[in-house]
Amino acid sequence: MIDGGKRFYGEIKGLRGVWAVGKTLEECRRNLVTTIEGWLIVRLKKNLPIPHFKIPSGLVSVNKYA
Numbered sequence: 001m002i003d004g005g006k007r008f009y010g011e012i013k014g015l016r017g018v019w020a021v022g023k024t025l026e027e028c029r030r031n032l033v034t035t036i037e038g039w040l041i042v043r044l045k046k047n048l049p050i051p052h053f054k055i056p057s058g059l060v061s062v063n064k065y066a
Contacts (some may be wrong), residue, residue: 014051015039 002009002021005055011019020035022028043050 012036014053 001007007021007023008025009019010028010032012032015036018032018035018039020021020028020031023032040046040050
């Protein structure tokens, strides 16, 4: 929390410059996802490398549609 507990702050330490804030933890999370998406788009458009990450199990769910 930042600003005396008024806002949440989140960052991805492995991705320089990828951070977000929000009034609630959920808003911060959504903003961080949007920031990551933008970061990826810029990296792809500029043909820059994208680091490999190991995602801890249980943090990502995949929905399969028939």
